[in-house]
Amino acid sequence: MPDLMKTPPADEPEVALAPPSGKAAEAGEVGGARSLWGDAWRDLRRRPLFVVSGLLILLVLLVSAFPGLFTSTDPGSGDLTKNFLGSPNLTHFFQDDWFGYDRQGRSIYARVVFGARNSVMVGLGVTLLVTFFGGLVGMLAGYFGGFWDSLLSRITDVFFGIPFLLGAMVVLNAFTDRDVWVITGALAFLGWTQIARVMRGAVITTKHADYVMAAKALGAGTKRILFRHVLPNAVAPVIVVATIALGTYIVAESTLSYLGLGFGSDAVSWGADISDATQDIRNNPHTLIFPAGMLSITVLAFIMLGDAVREALDPKLR
Amino acid sequence: MTITEKTADVPAPRSGEDKSGRLLDVKDLHVEFHTRDGVVKAVNGVNYSVDAGETLAVLGESGSGKSVTAQAIMGILDMPPGKIPQGEIVFRGQDMLKMSGEERRKIRGRKIAMIFQDALSSLNPVLSVGYQLGEMFRVHEGMSRKEAKAKAVELMDRVKIPAAKQRVSDYPHQFSGGMRQRIMIAMALALEPDLIIADEPTTALDVTVQAQVMDLLAELQREYNMGLILITHDLGVVADVADKIAVMYAGRIVETAPVHELYKRPAHPYTRGLLDSIPRLDQKGQELYAIKGLPPNLLKIPSGCAFNPRCPKATDICRTDVPPLVPVTERDGAELVGRGSACHFWKETIHG
Amino acid sequence: MAEVSKNDEPTDVTPNVTEVEAVDAETPEDAVAVIEAPAERGEPILQVRNLVKHFPLTQGVIVKRQVGAVKAVDGISFDLYQGETLGIVGESGCGKSTVAKLLMTLEQATAGEVFYKGQDITKLSGRALKAVRRNIQMVFQDPYTSLNPRMTVGDIIGEPFEIHPEVAPKGDRRRKVQELLDVVGLNPEYINRYPHQFSGGQRQRIGIARGLALNPEIIICDEPVSALDVSVQAQVINLMEKLQDEFNLSYLFIAHDLSIVRHISDRVGVMYLGKMAEIGSDEQIYDHPTHPYTQALLSAVPVPDPEAREGRERIILTGDVPSPANPPSGCRFRTRCWKAQDRCAEEIPLLAIPERFVGKDTPAAHESACHFAEEKDVVHAA
Incomplete structure (x- = not known):
């Protein structure tokens, strides 16, 4: 579900953490009512993995939102005579020639x-859409079973059978004006099946758990069972798959751009730049290294974040 | 069929090999696991021995170290995280902990075999039972497929699986729990080992089937004159088949005794508490005696006697000094063979 | 391919699982049970009549065809009185856990009725069912899987109040949860801990606290101590007995451990392959069993006393429990019974006081479903 990708809400009752003895179990004994997300957040703040990946993601998001803060140079304008394939100058922080010229x-x-901005928007957008719709389909199929499971699973199978990139190419070919929304939509349209399958499997294992039975015996309704009991115990694999998939969506966007089916030539995206760089890799690797490096770091940061969140949501791993 | 005739005489005990005397001697064995939370001290100086034809029952609750000891003997501990910092496991005069991996592999299955609690997960679901039983003979003794299958049928007959010939090609899921456990026993018996370690062999079975399986195990043990280490938490099962008992708590042996003695006159408060806390079938008491408190956390074993926080008799010495396993004697000092207790107050416990 | 029902049993498989009305009593068991209700106990709080649960076996991917049924519970009747403990024993596959689920309406009964204070709860749904659930609660077998690992103890025990907000006003809940923790012998300060931070016995106490939260009248315990260490079992059993006295609870105590059932139960029912083989007071069942299955079961129980053991007769049954999908005709136990005769294969023995004991003032005069019922003490040393 979409909010899984966000950092959990910060509703920490700070009071509780008074005893400096350090033992997590002891510290938990006093204090106000706690929630899973609150505890997860408290736990996350202490994890280096989370802090590092969180800061990196924050930086990437900041860059995407306010590129003007980081450079005043127009990415579209170039001076062929002066800067043709100019080499990077690694000491010139934040200056035009820091990473060289293309x-x-x-x-x-x-x-x-x-x-x-374009890369992150595609990556995040597709992941959110896919996690929401794929997760929903998987959850309904897994929880209700029977007819709904057969129907939804067959639909999932049909989509699963379509090769991801080929399908995206066919879909995108139908559009002449391909902006972020079109590309995001096309990738999400074809990419939700993986999450749906993972979610369905996780929900099926969880719904037979004794604690779900116990909740039913108490008279709990479907909504409570789904959202209090089944979902929190079924999301872990989904989060992992989603964060890994996020990287592949950014890469898919770049592949499509390379094939001429992504963003138009006037749009700026890491994918487009990576594909442009391929002709110069041998003599001027810097044209590839920097956009590709940024892409890798971003993808890695999301995967690390996913890992940290998954562990934090499992009290047993704390 | 000629094959059956040819193999008919095999189950007779092997001759020419010493089948008597001391089989296994575990000396001061320590096992620890290094985990993220610290060092889990699972076994802290265990001593026991098994002779040929003898049944030793190792009794303990979860976390007492009874299974870990068995795994150390079998050499199937996960290392790391497991570690054996100290101790000897002497099998027929040789310390197995000093052997090479290859030497130990030769002993495993051939000389020492193990029966696990969960027969279903110990059998490979996609191979027929006959194939899995025959595997031993193909791998260890280089038999042909046909010979191995005949041996498998024979083994199934030995553990009294009805219609063995027809069922030899069936898969594990087609057998009931009791039958699967028989198959596990057949597998352990295949190479006629000197020693069998049975880790809770009947815990997963129903009472009426439990009795069948335990009887079979006892009968086969007598027939082959094997040593048997029976690991269990069930005081009732032990009473039936064991010769001697070692009671474990927090990785130590707290009491050893011949089976009848233990039930009549326990010499350790833990044993006494356990015996008192099980309801009896033939009498209906009032409130059950309950050992207070919880089994110890192996990350933080209490100082002194590990049982002291739960013990009704504990005094200051119990909180500071680890009681050694000392011989238990009659009130007048007469020797009680095979009895030992690791309690500072064993005299008071046994003699009231 | 297999027909719908292969066995020669006169059970009417109801054509539609949801339609449960049209089943008339197939055996006179219920009539007998009513007559036998001891007068001094007053009205039973729970009456189970001819309860049947068949799990259909189907074939085919798209069009599902029923090719048979696992007869997990096949016509069970009994009463549960206020403040008593009725033990149900049997081996795995005898249907005892299914009975628990049926009583909790976690499974839909194929046929039969369960009356709670005169109201048939198998036909309830929605609000009415939710109201009944307040009064019938359950303690599960496995304390490691019956608590949601992602909820704190406070949330777990407090959940009943969220589902039934009328029981405790919002501001009061936390205090109530702490009280419950105290009642089951846990430190009320543990309210913010997670289940995995507790040992098995402590977790079972949490499960019991959850069951108690709504002040139920009946608690159905499905093997509540079988997953616990021996030294902890006694603690939990003692706690359950204490709570029973304190809150006047009725327990349906389902277990395979006959010793524990004897200890806690006032009356005991023995189940075999979906049917009740014998039912009576604990003394009647343990000291004067008349059904061969009960006798075999009792004699097989390992007794932690080698000396008492030696004087006892042991009956070792041959073979395993037959599959409930295809139970033997007539008496279900006949395939393993040493007394079986032709009559046993043809005629289903009814659960009733055996003819030879009718009207006699003997503890053997209790309901037993055997054509050749006779008394045999297998528990005490000869």
Whole structure:
């Protein structure tokens, strides 16, 4: 579900953490009512994995939201005569020639900064859509079973049979004006099946658990059982798959751009830049290294975040 | 069929090999596990021995170290995280902990075999029972497929599986729990080991089937003159088949005794508490005696006697000094063979 | 391919699982049970009549065809009185856990009725069912899987109040949860801990606290101590007995451990393959069993006393429990019974006081479903 991707709400009753003895169990004995998310957040703040990945993601999000803060150079304008494939100058922090120039004399630094928005939007957008709809389909199929399971699972299978990239190419080919929304929609349209399958499996294992039975015996309704008992115990694999998939969506966008089916030539995106760089890799690897490096770091940060959140949501691993 | 005739005489005990005397001697065995939360001290100096034809029951609750000891003997501990910092496991005069992996593999299955609690998960679901039984003979003794299958049928007959010939090609799920446990026993018996370790062999079975399986195990043990280590938490099962008992608590042996003695006159407060806390079938008492408190956390074993926080008799010495396993004697000092207790107050416990 | 029902049993498989009305009593068991109700106990709080649960076996991927049924529970009747403990014993597969689920309406009965204070709860749904659930609660077998690992103890024990907000006003709940923790012998300060931070016995106490939260009249205990260590079992049993006195609870205590059942129960029912083989007071069943299955079961129980053991007769049954999908005709126990005769294969023995004991003032005069019932003490040393 979408809010799984966010950091959990910060409703920490700070009072509780008074005893400095350090033992987590002891510290938990006093204090106000706690929630799973509150505890997860408290736990997350102490994890280096989470702090590092969180800061990285924050930085990437900041760059995507306000590229103007990081450079004032227009990523589209280049000076062929002066800067043709100029090498990077690693000591010139935040300056145009920090990462060097590309074949058209454009500042790679400026392009990396401005490209972040499209790439991150596609990656995040597709992941959110896919987790929501795929998760919903998987949850309903898994929980209600029977006819609904047969129906939804067969639909999932049909979509699963469509090759992801080929399908995206066919769909995108139908659009002439391909902006972020179109690309996000096309990838999400084809990508939800994986999450649906993972979610369905996780829900089926969870719904037979004794504690679900116990909740039913208390007279709990379907909504409570689904959202209090089944979902929290079934999301862990979904979070992992979703965060890993996020990277592949960003990569898919770049592949599509490379094939001429992604963003148009005037749009800036890491994918488009990576594909442009391929012709210069041998003599000017910097044209590839920086956009590709940014892409890798972003993807890695999300995967690390997913791992940290998954562990924090499992009280047994704390 | 000629094959059956040819193999008919095999189950007779092997001759020419010493089948008597001391089989296994575990000396001061320690096992610990290094985990994220610290060092789990699962076994803290266990001593026991088994002779040929003898049944030793190792009794303990979960976390007492009874299964870990068995796994250490079998050499199937996960290392790491497991570690054996100290101790000897002497099998027929040789310390197995000093052997190479290859040497130990030769002993495993051939000389020492193990029966697990959960027969269903110990059998491979996609291979027929006959194939799995025959595997031993193909791998260890280089038999042909046909010979191995004949041996498998024979083994199934030995553990009294009805219609063995027809069922040899069936898969594990087609057998009931009791039958699967018989198959496990057949597998352990296949190479006629000197020693069998049975880890809760009947816990997963129903009472009426439990009795069948225990009887079978006892009968086969007599027939082959094997040593048997029976690991269990069930005081009732032990009473039926064991010769001697070792009671474990928090990785130590707290009491050893011949089976009848233990039930009549326990010499350790833990044993006494256990005996008092099980309801009896033939009498209806009032409130059950309950040992207070919880089994110890192996990360933080209490100082002194590990049982002291739960013990009704505990005094200051129990909180500071670890009681050694000392011989237990009659009131007048007469020797009680095979009895030992690791309690500072064993005299008071046994003699009231 | 297999027909709908292969066995020669006169059970009428109801054509539609949801339609449970049209089943008339197939055996006179219920009539007998009513007559036998001891007068001094007053009205039973729970009356179970001819309860049947068949799990259909189906074939086919798209069009599901029923090819048979697992007869998990096949016509069970008994009463539960206020403040008493009725023990149900039997081996795995005898249907005792299914009975628990049926009484909790966690499974839909194929046929039969369960009357709680005169109201048939198998036909209830929605609000009415929810109201009944307040009064019938359950303690589960496995304390490691019956508590949601992602909820704190406070949330787990407090959940009943969220589902039934009328029981405790919102501001009061936390205090109530702490009281419950105290009642079951746990430190009320543990309210913010997670289940995995507790040992098995403590977790079972949490499960019991959850069951108690709504002040139920009946608690159905499905093997509540079988997953616990021996030294902890006694603690939990003692706690359950204490709570029974304190809150005047009725327990249906389902277990396979006959010693524990004897200890806690006032009356005991022995189940075999979906049917009740014998039912009576604990003394009647343990000291004067008349059904061969009960006798075999009792004699097989390992007794932690080698000396008492030696004087006892042991009956070792051959073979395993037959599959409930295809139970033997006539008496279900006949395939393993040493007394079986032709009559046993043809005629289903009814659960009733055996003819030879009718009207006699002997503890053997209790209901037993055997054509050849006779008394045999297998528990005490000869």
